[in-house]
Amino acid sequence: KQEVTQIPAALSVPEGENLVLNCSFTDSAIYNLQWFRQDPGKGLTSLLLIQSSQREQTSGRLNASLDKSSGRSTLYIAASQPGDSATYLCAVGGGNKLVFGAGTILRVKS
């Protein structure tokens, strides 16, 4: 049974800092890994999708890496802004469903 863990559970940083969110999973037989952002009471916004054959993906200030063999992914956020404050969720895709981590609550202070 796939289990996904995200560390840290919460993070508070001053504006402008670079930061790293971590995601680990127990079963390396995955199709892809997707990072989402969720604002309070809202749905999920897809940030980055990494296929199992890829090592990393970049979008603007975001960079996600995937090491399938070790069961790890990181989301790097450069030059953080208050608007980045949200919950960040990592989800592993295998078969017909996504398995989610519990998320990292990020607060960027101005």
Next chain:
Amino acid sequence: KAGVTQTPRYLIKTRGQQVTLSCSPISGHRSVSWYQQTPGQGLQFLFEYFSETQRNKGNFPGRFSGRQFSNSRSEMNVSTLELGDSALYLCASSLAPRQGGNEAFFGQGTRLTVV
């Protein structure tokens, strides 16, 4: 291009009642999945539909059911509501079943409160 549309956005129901939630996927997307999000359990997979067929089901009781129509729109139904069914129900659409690693796009969710 319109995103995933879920209706209604908010619902308040009484224990014992039943409820139907609706999801319209992104145009051209044929796979629809449903997830339940609660503070205690996080995001949990309910079921996935593709071509009007349920392909996979999560570990939820039979009170939770769903269906998909020929236009790919999907509904989920919860019968005999319990207080513990209070949650944010999220629908995700993708081009096809996830074997190809398709990206999932989520709607804004339906907030169900059972009183």
